[in-house]
């Protein structure tokens with residue numbers, strides 16, 4: 001095992017594990033901090049999926065340090081801290097506090113921060129994050145239920161979350177290639193930066209950054225930042241030759257879609273699914289709080305409708321989300337929905353459902369924890385950043401597509417199943 005990663009949510013971990021697998025590293029994704037005797041098999045990279053994006057910073061730090069220590073004990077030479085390609089965080093964190101604690105643990109004088117993921121339209125220019133053609137702060141991320149992002153200047157955003165100095169490696173250096181980027185890292189260290197936001201617009205930039213960062217102990221960013229890292233281990237003669245991917249044997253059983261993401265992409269995907277005739281049950285957090293909607297009721301409904309892939313969703317427009325939050329509180333509204341969808345997934349699993357598409361990072365974390373899944377195998381890619389996965393320990397086995405709220409084409413809920421046939 002050479003490369004270890006700590007991811008702050010489930011979909012983010014899956015996204016990263018997919019990237020590392022595609023770049024030729026044998027990768028295992030574990031859910032939560034693995035115990036010391038956890039069998040990692042012949043993994044060359046291990047991604048630990050936490051649910052630490054929106055918990056109090058001190059808890060996120062402790063969990064992330066435990067995960068990093070477990071990875072170092074298993075042999076990791078370099079650690080990636082994976083967060084969202086839209087830099088999802090609050091002014092308190094958790095990106096800054098966790099990055100700082102990991103840098104201290106690893107004794108890393110400088111760590112890079114780059115959420116760019118060009119295949120999904122996330123690019124960084126002059127330290128500003130763009131989502132497609134829009135600045136982050138103009139994108140639908142400004143209305144996220146838990147981490148509304150209202151500032152696109154990542155140097156400023158990260159600086160608010162840490163007492164360490166944050167600098168920038170600008171496009172001009174990145175575009176020149178890995179030697180210029182390594183030179184910019186040296187300059188940043190010399191002027192006292194602890195973190196540098198690194199511009200990147202294309203995968204070629206990310207590969208050059210990866211090469212320049214071969215000796216950096218801590219790398220932070222979206223899954224894109226991992227594109228160039230396996231090559232460093234390959235050049236050093238450490239990676240096994242890539243073996244042919246084993247066939248993905250999806251368990252046979254009933255299927256359903258659970259969506260707890262309110263992101264714009266998920267809302268469009270729900271619209272397309274309903275227009276295509278998928279039966280859909282909308283869940284209202286206030287009805288959960290008042291006991292009018294229960295997990296058993298939702299699971300019964302999903303089991304009773306005559307369709308191969310029915311949908312239950314709490315996804316709502318920003319004004320509906322605000323209304324629920326005003327009544328219940330932001331965190332309670334989120335927890336009620338997450339808990340209900342996790343319990344629904346557990347009831348479905350008990351009743352023969354073995355294929356689930358789950359939309360939303362926090363939602364996926366709740367569902368996977370509810371199902372008691374300890375590790376996942378990565379399967380075929382449905383869309384950039386979203387593979388099918390298969391539980392390694394649940395009985396009976398279950399196939400899960402854990403979709404980041406913002407990822408996937410509009411027909412995602414229709415087409416995802418084609419890869420399981």
Ligand SMILES: Nc1ncnc2c1ncn2[C@@H]1O[C@H](COP(=O)(O)OP(=O)(O)O)[C@@H](O)[C@H]1O
Pocket residue numbers: 145146260261262263266284285314315316320321324325333334335336337338359360361362363364403404405406
């Ligand atoms: N109708 C709703 N009102 C308020 N909060 C909601 C609603 N539906 C879902 N949520 C909460 O919003 C959060 C969405 O986060 P997440 O699942 O990570 O989605 P995404 O991947 O789009 O960020 C979850 O905590 C979820 O429980």
Ligand SMILES: O=C(O)[C@@H](O)C(=O)COP(=O)(O)O
Pocket residue numbers: 009011012013015016083084085086117222223360361362385403404405406
């Ligand atoms: O980097 C990304 O955008 C994703 O991998 C990710 O972290 C998604 O989080 P959610 O949008 O909360 O699913």
